[in-house]
Amino acid sequence: xxxxxxxxxxxxxxxxxxxxxxxxxxxxxxxxxxxxxxxxxxxxxxxxxxxxxxxxxxxxxxxxxxxxxxxxxxxxxxxxxxxxxxxxxxxxxxxxxxxxxxxxxxxxxxxxxxxxxxxxxxxxxxxxxxxxxxxxxxxxxxxxxxxxxxxxxxxxxxxxxxxxxxxxxxxxxxxxxxxxxxxxxxxxxxxxxxxxxxxxxxxxxxxxxxx
Numbered sequence: 451x452x453x454x455x456x457x458x459x460x461x462x463x464x465x466x467x468x469x470x471x472x473x474x475x476x477x478x479x480x481x482x483x484x485x486x487x488x489x490x491x492x493x494x495x496x497x498x499x500x501x502x503x504x505x506x507x508x509x510x511x512x513x514x515x516x517x518x519x520x521x522x523x524x525x526x527x528x529x530x531x532x533x534x535x536x537x538x539x540x541x542x543x544x545x546x547x548x549x550x551x552x553x554x555x556x557x558x559x560x561x562x563x564x565x566x567x568x569x570x571x572x573x574x575x576x577x578x579x580x581x582x583x584x585x586x587x588x589x590x591x592x593x594x595x596x597x598x599x600x601x602x603x604x605x606x607x608x609x610x611x612x613x614x615x616x617x618x619x620x621x622x623x624x625x626x627x628x629x630x631x632x633x634x635x636x637x638x639x640x641x642x643x644x645x646x647x648x649x650x651x652x653x654x655x656x657x658x659x660x661x
Contacts, residue, residue, distance in 0.1 A: 455525060456632055458533030458576045464628050465569030465649070467657035468642035472635055484560055491558045491603060492536070496520050504586065511549055511590050516541050524587065526580035529629040535577050540591070549591040553577055556599050563600065566611045568648050568655075570598055572628060574613060575621035575649045582622070593618065621649040 453475075460474040473479040499520060510517045518539040525532045536556045543550035555574060574596040581587050596618050598611040613621070628647045634640045646657045 453636065455530050455532040456629070456636065458526075458531050458573060458580065461531055461576055461629055461632050462569045462573035464632055464647050465567070465572035467644055467646050467659050468631070468635060469644060469657075469659065471632055472642045475632075475636055484558075487558065487603070491601070491605070492556060495536075495556065495605065508586060508590065511540060511587075514549070524577065524580040524584050526576070526583040526629075527585055528583040529579060529626060530633070531576060531580060531629055533573075533577055533580055535581075538581075538593075543594075545592055545594065548589070550594045551581070551591045553581070553593050553596040554599060555596070556601055558601050558603065562608045566598060568646055568650075570611075571613075571621060571649050572625075572647065574598065575618070575625050576629070578618055578622050579625040617650075624649040624652050 456475060460471055463471040463474045463479075470479070502519065507519055507522070518537060520537050522535045522538050523532070524535055535553060537554035539552040539554060540549050541552065553574065555570070555577070557570070578593045578596065581591065581593050594615040596613040598613075599607050600609040600611075602608050624647070628649070631640075631647075635642050644657045644659050645654045647653075648655055
């Protein structure tokens, strides 16, 4: 199978197990009712929103006005990864003449988590990396905060996890290692192992597949 970019949604599975990543990127992952429901609820969040072209998005960011965008496609040209961010908000602030952005990811989990799962941490870090390595966005904005929203099916927020700049940056520096390993597996240069990566500790850990 030929690919120019790996989906960030698949790369995030490296936070669960390398074997799960391979299933996902090859389209062999079992589609559960929970996954179908989550997709349906994500679509509800964007119902009725006006379509906006990339050029308009870039111009609004450059203008300095407060704005936000949903379902924003981003490409990490350095790591060759692609993903769609649920929401990117610009409420004010600059760092080195770049707009500061808050990255928001919506989840509809089966249960409310006490701590953020490793695959969600990896996904937030990979989205952040994609913005910073993007041809379109790297020169005009920088992600300084990420928020994971755990929503109920009525879209109310059950719990939120906020990741501030320093912690988010410490996660982001680990994304190249994980992505490189993902590409090695995808290109059949190594067999997937039963291990998962923790971007917050920079360590490979045992997975839960055989427990």
